[in-house]
Amino acid sequence: MTVALPVSAEPATVPETPQQLGLWRRLPTKAKVGAVMMGVFILAAIIGPLLTTYDPSFQNPAPGLSLHPPDAAHLLGTTQSGQDVLSQLLVGIRLTLELALSVGVIATVLSVVVGVAAAYLGGIWDEVLSLATNVFLVIPALPLLIILLGYLPQKGQLATIVVLSGLGWPWGARLIRAQTLAIRGRDFVAASRETGEPTWRILAVEIVPNEVSLIAASFVNTVLYAIGASVALAFIGLADLTSWSLGSMLYWAQSQQALQLGAWWWFVPPGLAVALIGTALVLLNTGIDELGNPRLRKAGGAGAGAWRGLRPTDPTPVLQAAPPRRGRLASFLHSFSRSSLLDDHNGRGGTR
Amino acid sequence: MSFIVRRVIFYLVAAWVALTINFFIPRAMPGNAVQAIMAKFPNLTPSAYRALEAMLGVGHPGSIWHQYWAYLVNVSHLNFGTDVSQYPASVSSLLAQTIPWTITLVGTATVIAFAIGTALGIMAGWRRGGWLDGVLPGLMFFQAMPYFFLALILLELLAVRAHIFPIGQGYTGGLVPGWHWDFINSAVYHSLLPALTIVIASIAGWMLQMRNVMLTTIGEDYVLAAQAKGLPDHRVVWTYATRNALLPQLQGFGLALGFVVSGAIVMEIVFSYPGIGLLLLNAVTSNDYPLMQAIFLVITFAVLLANLIVDMIIVVADPRARAREGAR
Numbered sequence: 001m002t003v004a005l006p007v008s009a010e011p012a013t014v015p016e017t018p019q020q021l022g023l024w025r026r027l028p029t030k031a032k033v034g035a036v037m038m039g040v041f042i043l044a045a046i047i048g049p050l051l052t053t054y055d056p057s058f059q060n061p062a063p064g065l066s067l068h069p070p071d072a073a074h075l076l077g078t079t080q081s082g083q084d085v086l087s088q089l090l091v092g093i094r095l096t097l098e099l100a101l102s103v104g105v106i107a108t109v110l111s112v113v114v115g116v117a118a119a120y121l122g123g124i125w126d127e128v129l130s131l132a133t134n135v136f137l138v139i140p141a142l143p144l145l146i147i148l149l150g151y152l153p154q155k156g157q158l159a160t161i162v163v164l165s166g167l168g169w170p171w172g173a174r175l176i177r178a179q180t181l182a183i184r185g186r187d188f189v190a191a192s193r194e195t196g197e198p199t200w201r202i203l204a205v206e207i208v209p210n211e212v213s214l215i216a217a218s219f220v221n222t223v224l225y226a227i228g229a230s231v232a233l234a235f236i237g238l239a240d241l242t243s244w245s246l247g248s249m250l251y252w253a254q255s256q257q258a259l260q261l262g263a264w265w266w267f268v269p270p271g272l273a274v275a276l277i278g279t280a281l282v283l284l285n286t287g288i289d290e291l292g293n294p295r296l297r298k299a300g301g302a303g304a305g306a307w308r309g310l311r312p313t314d315p316t317p318v319l320q321a322a323p324p325r326r327g328r329l330a331s332f333l334h335s336f337s338r339s340s341l342l343d344d345h346n347g348r349g350g351t352r
Numbered sequence: 353m354s355f356i357v358r359r360v361i362f363y364l365v366a367a368w369v370a371l372t373i374n375f376f377i378p379r380a381m382p383g384n385a386v387q388a389i390m391a392k393f394p395n396l397t398p399s400a401y402r403a404l405e406a407m408l409g410v411g412h413p414g415s416i417w418h419q420y421w422a423y424l425v426n427v428s429h430l431n432f433g434t435d436v437s438q439y440p441a442s443v444s445s446l447l448a449q450t451i452p453w454t455i456t457l458v459g460t461a462t463v464i465a466f467a468i469g470t471a472l473g474i475m476a477g478w479r480r481g482g483w484l485d486g487v488l489p490g491l492m493f494f495q496a497m498p499y500f501f502l503a504l505i506l507l508e509l510l511a512v513r514a515h516i517f518p519i520g521q522g523y524t525g526g527l528v529p530g531w532h533w534d535f536i537n538s539a540v541y542h543s544l545l546p547a548l549t550i551v552i553a554s555i556a557g558w559m560l561q562m563r564n565v566m567l568t569t570i571g572e573d574y575v576l577a578a579q580a581k582g583l584p585d586h587r588v589v590w591t592y593a594t595r596n597a598l599l600p601q602l603q604g605f606g607l608a609l610g611f612v613v614s615g616a617i618v619m620e621i622v623f624s625y626p627g628i629g630l631l632l633l634n635a636v637t638s639n640d641y642p643l644m645q646a647i648f649l650v651i652t653f654a655v656l657l658a659n660l661i662v663d664m665i666i667v668v669a670d671p672r673a674r675a676r677e678g679a680r
Contacts, residue, residue, distance in 0.1 A: 142614030271501035278496025
C-alpha cells in the first residue's frame with residue numbers, strides 16, 4: 001500500500017476509495033440509523049449552546065412565566081422559576097455528552113491496557129488481572145459510585161469522570177483479553193516476534209489495530225454506561241447541580257414536583273434526550289455486532305463457516321484461541337472462574 | 353474441589369474486596385465526614401460522635417489494622433452502626449424494614465422480565481426477519497431509557513392522568529403492615545406499576561441477547577442434523593436450539609443483574625416505594641454515610657448471592673457441567 005492517494009485542496013472532489021464507500025454500504029441499517037442519530041446529538045452539543053437566546057440559569061421573574069407551557073417564545077416552556085427549558089436542554093446535552101465521551105475514552109484505554117496486558121503477559125498475570133476484572137464485573141457499580149461521590153466534597157464534572165472511568169473498564173477488558181489471546185497465537189504475531197520486534201511494537205502495531213472493531217464496540221458500550229450512570233447519579237443529587245446536564249435537569253424537575261404540577265415539558269425533554277442518545281448507541285452497537293458476526297445477519301450461509309469457532313456468548317467475533325498454558329498457581333486461580341466449568345479435562349478450552 | 357465450592361470462594365473474595373473498598377473509601381477521601389455529619393445533626397451525643405469517628409476512621413483510634421479487624425467483626429455481626437439521620441435507630445433495623453420490599457419487587461419483576469424476554473428472543477431468533485425483529489428497535493428505545501425516567505412517564509400516564517394505578521408509596525396510608533388481606537392486596541396493587549417499569553425497561557436486553565445466541569446456535573451442525581432427520585420444528589427449537597442457547601443466556605443474566613438492580617433502585621425513588629432505593633436517597637440527601645455504606649454492602653451481597661444461584665442453575669442445567677462435577 002505505497003500508492004499515494006491524491007490529496008488536494010478540495011477534499012470533496014477526491015473520489016472515495018472503494019473500501020471507504022463499501023464500509024458505509026456494508027453497515028447494517030441499524031448502525032446507519034444509530035450513527036445519524038448520534039451525529040444529530042453531537043451537532044446539537046456543539047452548536048446548540050450558541051443558538052440559545054436565554055441564559056439557562058436566568059430566573060425570569062415576569063408574571064405568568066412560571067411553568068409556562070411551550071409557546072413561540074419558549075419552545076419547550078419554562079420551569080417553575082421561569083428558566084427556559086430549551087436552553088437548559090441544549091447546554092445539558094453538551095455537558096452530558098462531554099462527560100460520557102470522556103469516560104468512554106478513558107475507560108476504553110484502561111480496558112485495552114488491562115485486557116491486552118492480561119492476555120499478552122499470560123500465566124499468573126493473566127489470572128490475577130482476570131480475577132480483578134471478574135470481581136469488578138460482579139460488584140454492582142452504581143451503589144459503589146454513590147458512596148465514592150457521596151464522600152467527595154466537590155462533585156464536579158471532573159470528579160464524576162474520574163470515578164465513572166475508574167469503574168467502567170471491566171466489560172471491555174474481558175472481551176479484549178479474549179480477542180488478544182486469539183490473536184497472539186497467529187502467525188503474523190509469531191513472525192514479528194521472530195524478526196525481533198520489541199514487545200511494545202508488537203502490541204501497538206500488530207495486536208491492537210486488529211481489535212479495532214471490538215474496541216469500538218466496547219467504547220460505544222462504555223459511553224452508554226456513562227450516560228446512564230451519570231444521569232442516575234445526578235438524579236439522586238450526586239452531581240454539580242448548579243450546572244445544567246440532562247441528569248441535573250431531571251433532578252430539579254423531580255425535586256420541584258414537575259410531575260405533580262403537570263409540567264410534562266419540564267421532565268420529558270431531558271429524559272427523551274437520554275433515551276434517544278441511548279437508542280442511537282444501542283443501534284450502533286448492534287450494527288457493529290452484525291457487521292462482525294455474519295451469523296447474526298444470515299443463518300448458516302456460505303460465510304458462516306469461518307465463524308464456526310465462535311462461542312455463542314461472544315457478542316463480537318472473538319476468535320477461538322488455544323487455551324493458554326498455565327502454571328500451577330495460574331491454573332489454581334483459573335479454577336475459580338466461571339469459564340473453568342467448560343474447560344476440557346485434557347486442557348483444551350472452549351465449549352465445543 | 354467442586355465447581356460450586358470454588359465459585360463460593362470466588363464470591364467470598366469479591367465480597368471481601370467490596371468490604372475492603374468500603375472500609376478504605378471514608379479514610380481515603382478528602383474532607384472530614386464526621387464534622388459534616390455533626391454540623392448537619394447537632395442533636396447527636398458525644399458518644400455518637402466517637403462511634404462515628406471510629407467507624408469512619410477520622411480520629412484514628414488504634415492502628416488501621418486494628419480498625420479494619422473491628423470493622424470486619426462488626427459487619428459479620430450485621431452491625432452497621434447507628435444511623436445519623438434517624439438517630440438513634442440502628443442502620444440494620446432500617447435495612448431490615450426496607451429490604452423485603454425491594455427484594456420482593458425487584459426479584460419478581462426481574463424473573464418475569466427474564467422469562468418473557470427469553471421466550472421472545474427464542475421466537476425472534478427462530479423466525480428471523482419476522483415481526484418480532486421489527487419491534488426490536490422499539491424495544492431498544494425502552495431499554496436505552498433510564499429506569500427512573502420510564503417510571504416518571506408511566507406514573508404520569510397511568511396514575512396521574514388515567515388513575516389506573518396509585519401514585520407511588522408501597523401501600524395505602526393508614527394500613528398496618530402485616531399478613532392480612534387488606535394490606536397484601538394494597539401492597540400488590542401498589543407494586544404493579546413499579547414492576548411494569550422493570551419489565552418494560554429490561555425485557556429488550558434479555559430478548560436481544562437470547563435472539564443473538566439463538567441465531568448462533570441455530571447455525572450449529574447438530575441443529576441442521578436434527579432438521580435433516582425430519583424432527584418436528586418444535587422439537588428442534590426446544591430440545592436442540594433453546595436447550596443449548598439457554599446456558600449463555602443464564603451466564604449473561606448473572607452479569608447483567610447488577611445493572612438491573614441499580615436501575616430498579618433509582619426507580620424506587622420516583623414511586624416513593626418504601627424499599628432500599630428510597631432509603632439510599634435519604635442517606636444521600638442527608639450525608640448519612642454509615643447508611644450509604646451499609647446499603648452498598650447489602651446490594652453487593654444480594655447480587656453476589658443471586659450470581660451464586662445462577663451458577664447452581666447452570667450446573668444443574670448443563671450436562672457437561674454435571675459430568676464434570678461427577679468426575680471431580
